Amino acid sequence: MKILVTGGVGFIGSHTVVELQKEGFEVVIIDDLSNSSVKVLDGIAAITGKTPIFEKLDLREKSKVQDFFIKHQDIAGVIHFAASKAVGESVEKPLLYYENNLGTLVYLLQELSKKDRASFIFSSSCTVYGQADKMPITEGAPVKEAESPYGNTKQMGEEIIRDTCRVTPSLNAIALRYFNPMGAHPSGEIGELPIGVPQNLVPFITQTGIGLREELSVFGDDYPTVDGTCIRDYIHVVDLAKAHVAALQRLLNDKNKENYEVFNLGTGKGSSVLEVIQSFERVSGKKLNYKIVDKREGDITSAYADTLKANEVLGWKAESTLDEAMKSAWEWEQKIRK
Numbered sequence: 001m002k003i004l005v006t007g008g009v010g011f012i013g014s015h016t017v018v019e020l021q022k023e024g025f026e027v028v029i030i031d032d033l034s035n036s037s038v039k040v041l042d043g044i045a046a047i048t049g050k051t052p053i054f055e056k057l058d059l060r061e062k063s064k065v066q067d068f069f070i071k072h073q074d075i076a077g078v079i080h081f082a083a084s085k086a087v088g089e090s091v092e093k094p095l096l097y098y099e100n101n102l103g104t105l106v107y108l109l110q111e112l113s114k115k116d117r118a119s120f121i122f123s124s125s126c127t128v129y130g131q132a133d134k135m136p137i138t139e140g141a142p143v144k145e146a147e148s149p150y151g152n153t154k155q156m157g158e159e160i161i162r163d164t165c166r167v168t169p170s171l172n173a174i175a176l177r178y179f180n181p182m183g184a185h186p187s188g189e190i191g192e193l194p195i196g197v198p199q200n201l202v203p204f205i206t207q208t209g210i211g212l213r214e215e216l217s218v219f220g221d222d223y224p225t226v227d228g229t230c231i232r233d234y235i236h237v238v239d240l241a242k243a244h245v246a247a248l249q250r251l252l253n254d255k256n257k258e259n260y261e262v263f264n265l266g267t268g269k270g271s272s273v274l275e276v277i278q279s280f281e282r283v284s285g286k287k288l289n290y291k292i293v294d295k296r297e298g299d300i301t302s303a304y305a306d307t308l309k310a311n312e313v314l315g316w317k318a319e320s321t322l323d324e325a326m327k328s329a330w331e332w333e334q335k336i337r338k
């Protein structure tokens, strides 16, 4: 069975392609290579022995999307990762985010709506909850006013899919709300490749550990938390990838269900920034150079997932601990800097 993975040479996309191939799916990747390298295909092939079909394509070009689906009539489903995802950049360039994250989504859904039956998985984010009132966060928690155009594209993206599914019984969709992905494939063949100065905590920690960065700035230590630093739910990217396969199998096999569902993907455990630093120091045996600075605009205090729905309905549960995920991230950092 052929599955299209958009953004499939990106961080989460490439790890998901590996898990799909391991389950026997034939994978076609579309990527515009704006935030990743085609060399990632070699990493995927090194792990699974199979090089996915790859087409470099900008999903903003509607005619190209239509041509693609004419060429690949046998696509049974789409896992849609391709999107711009830098929160800060989205504030500066909102129209780039609305065009790239939503225009492309509409074109994909238009093509899938023409098929007798199609499955669609949307890469969403816990950012839709903003600062949730209650921890852990369930899928029923209210979606709050987006803190950024990036977050808004995730909220609007979910609504576009929901409204389309309502009038398209042949379309079967799931939105997966990721908490904080981290780590790398244990083989060391694929991992996170942030371009420029990393915005996210874990790559900044490992780059500081390897000496690429002078020191980590911890954005605030007077939040109302166990040690004053923000709490997040850090999930191993391989666990996250496996959840996509579980979601796809539900779409392909479970007929009598709602044709649009939402799942939180996290470990269910919250970790503070200082606890993540301590994890790095445990797995690396190195002292991390960091300083406490002012809070970062837009950061929320705490977010970690209630994972019961994904556990029970998808039959999926995150397996890796924070240290195991951090160890994979650190090994990857050392490998790519060799």
Ligand code: WQD
Pocket (backbone or CB within 6 Å): 085, 087, 124, 125, 126, 127, 178, 179, 180, 181, 199, 200, 201, 202, 204, 216, 217, 218, 219, 220, 229, 230, 231, 232, 273, 296, 299
């Ligand atoms: C985590 C914690 C920072 C960097 C973002 C997006 C979210 C998703 C994941 C795409 C926070 C602190 C960070 C640093 C720090 N992206 N931090 N120093 O902000 O939870 O989520 O990435 O889907 O949508 O919003 O992740 O890794 O940036 O920050 O102290 O140099 O680490 O304040 O508390 P975040 P993050």
